[in-house]
Amino acid sequence: MENWEEYKKVYKTIQIPDVNTEWENIRHRLPRQQKHRFTYYFRYATAFAAVVLIIGAGVVSASQKAQPGEALYSLKQFTSSFGQIKPKKPDTIIQKKVTPPLIKKPTPTITPTPTPKQSPAQSSAKIEKDVQGAHIENTNRENGNQGTDTAKGQQNTNSSQTNGSGNNTNTQSGNDNQGQGNGNTGQGKSDESHGNSDNAHSNSNGNSGDNSDKGNGSGKSK
Amino acid sequence: MQNLPELLQKAKQGDKKAFGILYKEYYQRIYRYCKTNLYKDDVAEDVCQETFIRAWKSLPSFVMTETGTFQAYLFRIARNLIIDLGRKKKEFSLAFYEDIETDEDHIEQIERKDNIARVKQALAKLNEIDRQIVILRYFEEMSHSEVAKIIGIKEGALRVRTMRLLTKIKGLLS
Numbered sequence: 001m002e003n004w005e006e007y008k009k010v011y012k013t014i015q016i017p018d019v020n021t022e023w024e025n026i027r028h029r030l031p032r033q034q035k036h037r038f039t040y041y042f043r044y045a046t047a048f049a050a051v052v053l054i055i056g057a058g059v060v061s062a063s064q065k066a067q068p069g070e071a072l073y074s075l076k077q078f079t080s081s082f083g084q085i086k087p088k089k090p091d092t093i094i095q096k097k098v099t100p101p102l103i104k105k106p107t108p109t110i111t112p113t114p115t116p117k118q119s120p121a122q123s124s125a126k127i128e129k130d131v132q133g134a135h136i137e138n139t140n141r142e143n144g145n146q147g148t149d150t151a152k153g154q155q156n157t158n159s160s161q162t163n164g165s166g167n168n169t170n171t172q173s174g175n176d177n178q179g180q181g182n183g184n185t186g187q188g189k190s191d192e193s194h195g196n197s198d199n200a201h202s203n204s205n206g207n208s209g210d211n212s213d214k215g216n217g218s219g220k221s222k
Numbered sequence: 223m224q225n226l227p228e229l230l231q232k233a234k235q236g237d238k239k240a241f242g243i244l245y246k247e248y249y250q251r252i253y254r255y256c257k258t259n260l261y262k263d264d265v266a267e268d269v270c271q272e273t274f275i276r277a278w279k280s281l282p283s284f285v286m287t288e289t290g291t292f293q294a295y296l297f298r299i300a301r302n303l304i305i306d307l308g309r310k311k312k313e314f315s316l317a318f319y320e321d322i323e324t325d326e327d328h329i330e331q332i333e334r335k336d337n338i339a340r341v342k343q344a345l346a347k348l349n350e351i352d353r354q355i356v357i358l359r360y361f362e363e364m365s366h367s368e369v370a371k372i373i374g375i376k377e378g379a380l381r382v383r384t385m386r387l388l389t390k391i392k393g394l395l396s
Contacts, residue, residue: 003395006334007341011361014254017267019246026245026271030278033236
């Protein structure tokens with residue numbers, strides 16, 4: 001171990017630079033010190049104790065509330081419900097409803113009757129007839145209801161139709177319900193050239209087919 | 223040197239003067255330690271300065287429990303820096319050997335050089351931790367507890383390791 005001692009001697013005689021100059025160099029380089037943060041060494045122990053206390057308190061409170069025969073541990077109860085199918089209670093047997101078999105009743109089938117095809121001329125004649133019939137019905141109804149209309153003070157007059165001859169003298173005011181003399185309804189469109197409206201010949205009583213609300217017997221507008 | 227705990231307390235509060243006294247007290251040892259582990263003077267100086275700068279920065283979080291722990295604290299920082307530099311076995315050097323001037327005659331000098339070369343070879347064969355143990359325990363004459371703190375192992379483990387290490391070195395030197 002002589003070598004060892006010699007080596008130690010060499011180690012101790014290592015040349016060292018001047019300490020004062022080194023300090024002067026380093027002195028200006030010293031940065032700001034890091035702030036020491038408070039470290040609580042028992043933080044994990046405290047956290048664990050807190051968790052144990054909370055769980056213990058829960059278990060104790062659950063056991064106080066529990067009835068005889070019930071599980072004491074709420075956690076156990078809670079976790080047992082995961083992923084498990086609840087067993088059927090023996091008392092409640094689900095009875096299946098027995099439904100009678102369905103009997104198929106024969107349903108009456110309606111067979112469409114083929115309609116004969118009509119030519120366009122025939123169909124237009126039929127439409128005209130229907131329109132005429134509808135006008136006649138309307139006029140009959142109007143006559144029947146006239147008493148009530150006059151009672152309301154709303155008498156509908158049509159000058160072109162009251163003439164009976166079908167001459168429409170007041171063509172301008174004929175369409176105007178607010179006209180001074182003759183209140184005519186919208187349907188009482190008169191034909192100036194012919195002097196006869198289409199409705200004129202069908203209206204024997206001098207009333208138009210259409211019942212104007214605005215037209216007055218006196219010709220005064222509202 | 224003034225009372226160490228008092229100086230440390232002042233340095234913790236940001237007193238550079240107090241830290242200067244500590245610097246002058248420990249600089250020599252830290253420098254020697256760095257020089258032994260690093261092959262260049264300028265690198266050793268840089269590492270030594272960096273050691274004290276780091277110690278200053280983290281001084282507020284340092285808690286001194288026993289006397290001498292501040293020394294261990296400084297050596298530990300220095301060791302970490304040396305490891306960071308990656309200067310381990312290969313860079314281990316005994317360059318300071320040539321700087322020694324002695325009044326011995328020529329034959330004695332040759333014998334001496336031969337002895338030191340043997341130690342050098344033996345140390346080079348050791349791993350990094352073992353080499354640190356030898357330097358700190360036998361050259362710096364630190365206690366087992368201090369060395370254990372610097373190396374980062376338990377004191378009992380260090381004692382066992384030191385015993386085995388001595389046997390190993392004897393075998394290498396013989």
